[in-house]
Amino acid sequence: xxxxxxxxxxxxxxxxxxxxxxxxxxxxxxxxxxxxxxxxxxxxxxxxxxxxxxxxxxxxxxxxxxxxxxxxxxxxxxxxxxxxxxxxxxxxxxxxxxxxxxxxxxxxxxxxxxxxxxxxxxxxxxxxxxxxxxxxxxxxxxxxxxxxxxxxxxxxxxxxxxxxxxxxxxxxxxxxxxxxxxxxxxxxxxxxxxxxxxxxxxxxxxxxxxxxxxxxxxxxxxxxxxxxxxxxxxxxxxxxxxxxxxxxxxxxxxxxxxxxxxxxxxxxxxxxxxxxxxxxxxxxxxxxxxxxxxxxxxxxxxxxxxxxxxxxxxxxxxxxxxxxxxxxxxxxxxxxxxxxxxxxxxxxxxxxxxxxxxxxxxxxxxxxxxxxxxxxxxxxxxxxxxxxxxxxxxxxxxxxxxxxxxxxxxxxxxxxxxxxxxxxxxxxxxxxxxxxxxxxxxxxxxxxxxxxxxxxxxxxxxxxxxxxxxxxxxxxxxxxxxxxxxxxxxxxxxxxxxxxxxxxxxxxxxxxxxxxxxxxxxxxxxxxxxxxxxxxxxxxxxxxxxxxxxxxxxxxxxxxxxxxxxxxxxxxxxxxxxxxxxxxxxxxxxxxxxxxxxxxxxxxxxxxxxxxxxx
Numbered sequence: 001x002x003x004x005x006x007x008x009x010x011x012x013x014x015x016x017x018x019x020x021x022x023x024x025x026x027x028x029x030x031x032x033x034x035x036x037x038x039x040x041x042x043x044x045x046x047x048x049x050x051x052x053x054x055x056x057x058x059x060x061x062x063x064x065x066x067x068x069x070x071x072x073x074x075x076x077x078x079x080x081x082x083x084x085x086x087x088x089x090x091x092x093x094x095x096x097x098x099x100x101x102x103x104x105x106x107x108x109x110x111x112x113x114x115x116x117x118x119x120x121x122x123x124x125x126x127x128x129x130x131x132x133x134x135x136x137x138x139x140x141x142x143x144x145x146x147x148x149x150x151x152x153x154x155x156x157x158x159x160x161x162x163x164x165x166x167x168x169x170x171x172x173x174x175x176x177x178x179x180x181x182x183x184x185x186x187x188x189x190x191x192x193x194x195x196x197x198x199x200x201x202x203x204x205x206x207x208x209x210x211x212x213x214x215x216x217x218x219x220x221x222x223x224x225x226x227x228x229x230x231x232x233x234x235x236x237x238x239x240x241x242x243x244x245x246x247x248x249x250x251x252x253x254x255x256x257x258x259x260x261x262x263x264x265x266x267x268x269x270x271x272x273x274x275x276x277x278x279x280x281x282x283x284x285x286x287x288x289x290x291x292x293x294x295x296x297x298x299x300x301x302x303x304x305x306x307x308x309x310x311x312x313x314x315x316x317x318x319x320x321x322x323x324x325x326x327x328x329x330x331x332x333x334x335x336x337x338x339x340x341x342x343x344x345x346x347x348x349x350x351x352x353x354x355x356x357x358x359x360x361x362x363x364x365x366x367x368x369x370x371x372x373x374x375x376x377x378x379x380x381x382x383x384x385x386x387x388x389x390x391x392x393x394x395x396x397x398x399x400x401x402x403x404x405x406x407x408x409x410x411x412x413x414x415x416x417x418x419x420x421x422x423x424x425x426x427x428x429x430x431x432x433x434x435x436x437x438x439x440x441x442x443x444x445x446x447x448x449x450x451x452x453x454x455x456x457x458x459x460x461x462x463x464x465x466x467x468x469x470x471x472x473x474x475x476x477x478x479x480x481x482x483x484x485x486x487x488x489x490x491x492x493x494x495x496x497x498x499x500x501x502x503x504x505x506x507x508x509x510x511x512x513x514x515x516x517x518x519x520x521x522x523x524x525x526x527x528x529x530x531x532x533x534x535x536x537x538x539x540x541x542x543x544x545x546x547x548x549x550x551x552x553x554x555x556x557x558x559x560x561x562x563x564x565x566x567x568x569x570x571x572x573x574x575x576x577x578x579x580x581x582x583x584x585x586x587x588x589x590x591x592x593x594x595x596x597x598x599x600x601x602x603x604x605x606x607x608x609x610x611x612x613x614x615x
Contacts (some may be wrong), residue, residue, distance in 0.1 A: 006599045007419060009097040009438030010229055010431040017593045020072040020605065026478040026539040027607055031071060034589055035064045040609075042588030048075060052575065071591065076610065078590035079580045082435050087232075087277035091340065092387050093447040094276060095324045095408055096235065097429065097438040098128035100391050102563040103213065104399065113204055115221035116434060121419050122225040124599075127438030128235040128286075128389075128414045129222070133215055133250060135242050136199035201246045215250060219257040226261070226283065230437035233279040235341055235414070237286040237362075237389065240330060247331045254337065270358040273340055273387075276439060286360055286389075288330045289342035310432040341387065349378045354386070360499035365402045369515060376512035377460040384410030385448040386551050391416040401425025407571045408432070409461055409509055409557055422599050425562075428503065430595075431559050431579035436459050443556045462510035467552040468614040470582075472560070474500060475609040476530050476540040482604040483596045484536065485566045485573040495532050495567040496575060498606065500545050502526040505552055526550065532567045536604075540566020542568050555614060558582040561608065564590050576604050589613050 016406055023031070032039055038061065041049070049062070049070045099121045103113040118129060143282075204212035226234045240247065255262065261283045289463060335342075344353040346361040349371070353359050363371065368390050371379050382388070390407045392400075399418040402426055407415045417425050432440055445465030476498050504525055508515050528545035561579045565572040576594035587610050594604035 005124055006430040006434070006595050006601060007097075007124030007126065007426070008122065008431075008433030009127060009436055010123075010434065017074045017077050017601070018603070020591070020603075022169070023068075023072065024478065024480040024537045024539065027480060028609060030477045030542075031067060031589075034066060035062045035067045038062050040589075045586075045588040072588070076589070076591050078578075078586055078592045079434070080584040085436060085439065086441055088275050089441060089447065091233075091275040091276050091279070092273055092365055092383075092413065093442050094413060095130050095432060095440045095442060096414045097126050097433040097436075098235075098389070098414040098416040099126045099419050100130055101132070101205060101399075101418065102126075102129040103131065103218065104205060105420055106419070113211055115213055115217045117420070118218060118221045121227040122222070122234070123229055124419070125229065125433055125436070125438045126419065127230070127232060128237060128416065130237045130239065130416065131203055131215070131218055132205060132239045133201050133242055133246075134204055134212075135246050136201050137212075138199075186393035189217045201242055201250050216253050216257065219253055222283070223257050223261065227281050231280045232276065232437045232439045233282045235284045235286055237343075237416075238334075239413075240288065240334070243330070244331045247334045251331075251333045251337065254285070257563065262337065270340060270342075270356075272357050281403075283550070284341045285337040286343055287334060287338040289335050289338050289344060289359075290330055307364075329427070349375055349382050351522070354382065357386070358363065360387040360389060361392060363446065364391060365393055365407075368407060368410070368412070372509075373512055373514060376410075377458040378465070380411050380461050381459060383413070384446065388412045389414035389416060392418060404428055404432075405503055405557060405559065406509060406515060409505060409554075411442070419436055422597055426599070427561060427577060427579045429560055430599075431581050443554065460510065460512070461505075462552075465554055467505075467554060468554040470504070470547065470550040470558075471611075471613045471615075472502070472547040472550070473544055473611040474546075474560075475542050475544050476538045477542050477607040477609070478537070479533075479564070479594075479604065479606045480537040481602065482536040482538070482564060483576050483602050485575040486597060487573065488566060488575075491535050493566075494535055495574070496535075496538050496564050497530050497532045497567055498540060498545075499527065499529040499563045499565060501561040501563065502547050502550065503561065504550055505554060505557070507552070510552070542609075553582070553614065555583040556581065560585055562594075563592065564604075564606070576602060578606075582612075584614060585610060 022293045038046060041062075046062075049067060059561040102121055103115075103117050105114050105117055121129060177302055201213040203215050203218050205406055220232070222236065238250075242250065261281065262282055263279070263282055338358075340358045341360050342356070343360050343362060344351075344356075346363055346367070348354075354361075368379075388411070390402070390412045392402050396418070399421040401417045401421060401423050402415070402425060404415040404417060415429075417429055419426065446461075479496070479498075482494075482496060484491065488494055502525060506515065506525060507513075526547050528546065528547070530540045530543045533540055559579055559581055561577065563577045564575045566575055574597055576596050578592045578594050580592075589607070589609050592606040592608055594602050594606065596602050596604075
């Protein structure tokens with residue numbers, strides 16, 4: 001698996017861009033002009049190029065070879081390097097790169113579950129993954145599976161027909177309504193009332209045609225990939241749909257496969273959350289907490305235990321089963337694995353569990369928007385000291401994503417995204433976490449006060465940190481080695497233009513008013529674009545794109561997204577993109593390094609001149 005694939009959180013070494021071997025004639029012409037007039041360079045950049053000033057002649061000219069050596073190296077990257085992350089804060093003071101339904105490789109209805117999906121996201125920097133665990137299959141399940149596959153062929157055709165009618169043969173980019181989902185007439189999985197001959201637990205997306213994978217294989221994949229690119233801890237969010245017997249089996253598997261990686265289960269002191277530095281190379285299990293019973297094998301087991309209060313998607317999904325008993329109990333051994341990440345069903349921010357240091361609330365995007373409107377300051381205050389997870393709506397059958405920035409600005413640490421879907425949400429996730437190891441220290445006003453838990457206050461995100469006015473100008477000169485958009489095989493039909501979007505905080509986020517589109521992923525609030533160029537090495541002639549007097553900006557949670565699109569009659573397809581956190585966007589002459597629509601880093605670059613002021 002290449003470490004040059006984007007996602008969010010790859011190590012600093014993997015995040016380094018490759019040096020450029022050659023430059024196009026247009027790029028060379030622009031850089032020759034820069035070398036002949038050093039006044040065009042920002043002073044800080046000039047110091048980077050010539051630390052001792054020896055290469056600058058009295059005429060103000062810069063040696064062209066010196067400039068070329070600098071511009072073709074990673075030092076000219078428009079995305080600045082990171083400061084060393086301070087690991088001495090408690091874990092609630094960090095944003096955590098997070099995945100939703102990690103096992104899926106496609107949409108939410110039919111397709112494949114895969115252990116490779118866990119390896120993929122972990123090697124791309126993800127630090128919070130999700131596992132939906134169901135009872136193992138009894139003997140004779142092979143016949144049931146054959147029937148499901150036969151039915152699956154029919155249902156897949158029905159889905160394709162549905163998508164043809166409603167989305168022109170493409171997976172819809174907007175979530176389907178509940179009524180439309182019902183039109184798909186998804187079958188109910190097999191049921192069994194006899195678990196005496198049951199195999200080990202399995203991982204799947206319940207009540208869909210998603211093919212299962214063994215829970216043990218998932219645990220092995222996590223073990224082998226968890227700390228390959230980062231030593232920072234991994235949170236495993238368990239969604240439990242199993243019997244007590246199967247839960248005991250899950251614990252046996254996790255303790256066997258993750259030996260030495262689990263947080264000490266004998267530790268009783270959860271009066272405060274640990275510092276991030278104390279959890280290197282550790283796996284934290286996020287699971288429903290309760291005083292469950294130990295499993296007694298002499299008693300008959302339940303048909304199928306489903307926890308309507310378990311971790312993540314309790315509000316966004318319904319796992320109805322006419323033969324199941326919904327007592328929601330989690331056995332004591334499994335519950336005990338949730339040392340610092342104990343999941344509780346969310347009722348409100350003032351419920352007794354909200355004061356337990358190790359509690360975690362998981363809310364759907366819709367529920368979080370409701371809490372934002374009703375108790376916005378309390379929500380922000382809560383997330384200074386305690387962990388929270390947000391997850392996409394269950395109606396996002398195409399695996400589209402929410403806008404993570406809206407939830408980060410509420411202090412939500414784990415904003416779970418569908419990593420198999422490259423859209424605005426994942427681009428922003430890459431921007432926040434690139435080069436970080438998957439954990440990012442929150443801005444100062446978003447953090448709790450050390451070891452002392454602060455009382456819930458009415459201070460909102462508007463009061464907690466200084467907001468500034470932004471003036472940003474980006475001159476677009478030329479590009480080279482741009483990848484062609486999907487479906488375009490002839491460079492002569494590639495007519496690229498550059499579109500820049502600025503993602504900044506909106507007034508309703510600060511006021512508690514309803515947020516447009518309820519936090520759904522969308523274009524930036526401010527947009528500018530160039531004229532149309534030609535081919536994979538277009539010359540945009542230094543066109544300026546300017547954003548003037550943008551108010552109430554928090555630099556650490558604002559983003560600049562570069563999109564290169566192909567001008568077409570119908571839809572302008574995306575060719576490549578880059579997204580940079582505003583506090584890491586560097587001034588003066590820089591190369592923006594482009595990523596393709598599959599998330600792979602490319603040789604494509606865009607020469608720009610950036611001027612940025614915040615007052």
